Amino acid sequence: MRVNGKEYRTVWLEGSTVKLIDQHRLPHAFAIADCQTHRDTARAIQTMLVRGAGAIGGAAGYAMAQAALEAPQDALLSYVEEAASLIRATRPTAHDLFYAVDHVLRAIQQAGTPATARRDAVRVAEQLADENAKAGETIGRVGSALLRDGARLMTHCNAGWLAFVDWGSALAPIYHAHRAGRAVFVYVNETRPRSQGAKLTAWELAQEGIDHTVIADTAAGSLFQRGQVDGVIVGADRIAANGDVVNKIGTYTLALLAKHHGVPFYVAAPRSTFDLSIPEGSKIPIEERSADEVTWVTGLTPQGRLERVRITPEASPAKNPAFDLTPAPFVTRFITEGGLLDPTASSLRAFVTATPARPTVAGDSSS
Numbered sequence: 001m002r003v004n005g006k007e008y009r010t011v012w013l014e015g016s017t018v019k020l021i022d023q024h025r026l027p028h029a030f031a032i033a034d035c036q037t038h039r040d041t042a043r044a045i046q047t048m049l050v051r052g053a054g055a056i057g058g059a060a061g062y063a064m065a066q067a068a069l070e071a072p073q074d075a076l077l078s079y080v081e082e083a084a085s086l087i088r089a090t091r092p093t094a095h096d097l098f099y100a101v102d103h104v105l106r107a108i109q110q111a112g113t114p115a116t117a118r119r120d121a122v123r124v125a126e127q128l129a130d131e132n133a134k135a136g137e138t139i140g141r142v143g144s145a146l147l148r149d150g151a152r153l154m155t156h157c158n159a160g161w162l163a164f165v166d167w168g169s170a171l172a173p174i175y176h177a178h179r180a181g182r183a184v185f186v187y188v189n190e191t192r193p194r195s196q197g198a199k200l201t202a203w204e205l206a207q208e209g210i211d212h213t214v215i216a217d218t219a220a221g222s223l224f225q226r227g228q229v230d231g232v233i234v235g236a237d238r239i240a241a242n243g244d245v246v247n248k249i250g251t252y253t254l255a256l257l258a259k260h261h262g263v264p265f266y267v268a269a270p271r272s273t274f275d276l277s278i279p280e281g282s283k284i285p286i287e288e289r290s291a292d293e294v295t296w297v298t299g300l301t302p303q304g305r306l307e308r309v310r311i312t313p314e315a316s317p318a319k320n321p322a323f324d325l326t327p328a329p330f331v332t333r334f335i336t337e338g339g340l341l342d343p344t345a346s347s348l349r350a351f352v353t354a355t356p357a358r359p360t361v362a363g364d365s366s367s
Contacts, residue, residue, distance in 0.1 A: 001161035002207050003030055009133065009166050011050055011058045013125065016069045018062045020050045023162060027203035028300050038066040038083050045097070046090040048194070052163020053237045053273055054132045057096030061125035063087050064104035068121035076114045080105065080121075092285045093246060093323050095238040099272045100128050129165045135270035136167030138337040143173025143233070143268055146335075147184055151177075152230045154187040154220065157248035158200035159235025159268065169235040169268035171204065173335065178210050186212040187229065189220060191248060193293045193320060217250055224261045232258050233335070236269040243328030243343035244281025249321055255330035267326075268335040274352045287322040294318035 001008045001021075012019050018035040024047075025031050033049060035041040041063035044050050050059045067083035068076065084105050091097055107124040111117035147153070153174065157163075160171030167175065177184050186205055191197035198214050205212040215223070223229050232254055238246045245251070245267050258265035278284055295312040312318060331343040338354065341347045 001166055001204075004207075009129075010052075010055045010162055011062065011129070011165060013062045013065065013122070013129075016066055018044075018059060018066060020044055020059065021162065022049055023051060023200065024049050026162075027199050028306065035063075035066075037070060038063040039086070041066060042083075042087050042090050045087070051196070052158060052168075053094040053096040053235065054136065054164035054169065054270065055162065056091060056094050057100040057272060058129045058132055058165040060087050060090075060097045061100035061104050061128040064101055064108075065121040065125040068104075068108055068118045071114075071118075073114050076117055077109065080108050080117075091287060093237050093287045094273075095275045096132075096270075096272045100125070103128060132164055132270065132272070133166035135272075135337040136164045136169060136172050139169055139268050139270065139335055140167055140172030140176040142337070142339055143266065143335040144176035144180065144182075146231070146264075146266065146340075147173055147177040147182060148230075149182045150185075151182075152185045152187070152228060154189065154223070154229050154232045154254065155201060156189045156197060156232075156234050156251055156254055157191045158196040158204070159233075160201055160204045162200050162204060163235060168204075169270065169335075170233040170266075171201065172268065173233060174205075174210060175208060178208060184210060186210060187220075187223060188212050188214045189217050189250065189254070190214055191250060192217055195297075196248070217253075220254060221257055224257045224263065227261075229258075229261075229263055231264045231266065233266045233268055236267050236273050237323055238278070238284050239267070239269055239274045239334075239348070240278040240281045240284060241274075241276045241348065242280050242345045243331060243334075243348055244284075245326040245328070245331060246281055246284045246286065246323050247326065249324050252324040252326045252330075255326045258332075259330050264332040265330060266333055266335050267331050270337055271352055274348055276349060276352055281325040281327065284325070286324075289320045289322045291318040291320050294320050 022031040022033040067080045071079035107120040160168035328343040334341040
């Protein structure tokens with residue numbers, strides 16, 4: 001991740017402290033948060049101080065390593081199992097979180113001694129973080145082949161650096177194309193109610209020097225209608241075995257628009273986001289977040305203060321599903337570290353169960 005010319009990861013481990021880019025303070029301030037214990041890191045995940053499927057997975061793996069380091073010598077396994085339950089409960093939808101918790105927990109359970117368990121927990125957590133960053137970089141190389149010079153793209157929410165340990169998913173092909181000298185332009189959907197597009201994706205693209213503009217979510221249809229969108233790239237929080245995609249609320253609307261207007265709709269995601277244990281998207285739990293995220297907004301005043309204000313009548317209730325379901329037939333291709341995949345159960349199973357290998361970029365229509 002490039003911030004003021006310096007390279008960062010979104011989340012990393014220093015000793016027993018998890019370091020996170022504080023996403024609550026962006027785009028108005030850049031700060032690093034310290035999480036001293038696994039409970040601190042779990043709270044950071046739950047409050048979305050760190051968010052995005054890959055970054056959540058990285059943080060969850062590190063939280064498990066913290067639990068192993070904290071655990072008493074005579075009750076290490078019960079302590080980390082309790083920690084695993086706490087971490088799993090923070091966000092119910094994103095599969096990367098469960099993937100990371102299960103991998104680190106398994107390493108701890110298989111260790112012969114407490115010392116080995118602590119060492120292996122840290123090693124596996126670091127390995128998972130490295131794999132996530134590498135997957136993002138590879139997704140970028142694979143997906144950039146789809147982007148012609150001058151492409152006008154639309155994305156939703158934030159599936160870039162801040163959503164992964166590094167590189168991201170949906171934005172990674174755009175970063176690769178830009179660094180290869182191709183002109184790309186990005187329409188950034190604001191992504192209400194938390195405005196991750198307006199706050200985070202726009203900030204990332206500005207750091208990288210990529211042409212972009214922020215639009216209200218409700219402006220997307222007009223741009224499609226006028227032929228101003230060449231392709232859509234989004235990330236995913238969980239992908240079912242049949243190719244159904246659960247992603248940030250509003251993704252389904254974009255998929256419908258893309259389908260109606262004949263625009264390619266790509267979903268970029270690493271292997272850790274695919275969940276073969278879920279047969280179809282309707283079985284994926286959809287997180288329901290606080291209504292306050294809809295009824296209140298936070299912004300910067302002319303005096304430079306961050307303030308929170310209510311935007312709805314006090315007596316009006318609000319509903320806040322965090323994600324929606326896009327059926328597999330609306331997906332043109334999946335962009336993965338294993339190459340481009342058709343949205344079919346057989347393609348996804350072959351990818352997820354295969355030994356990771358050097359990706360090949362299949363031919364496809366460019367956006």
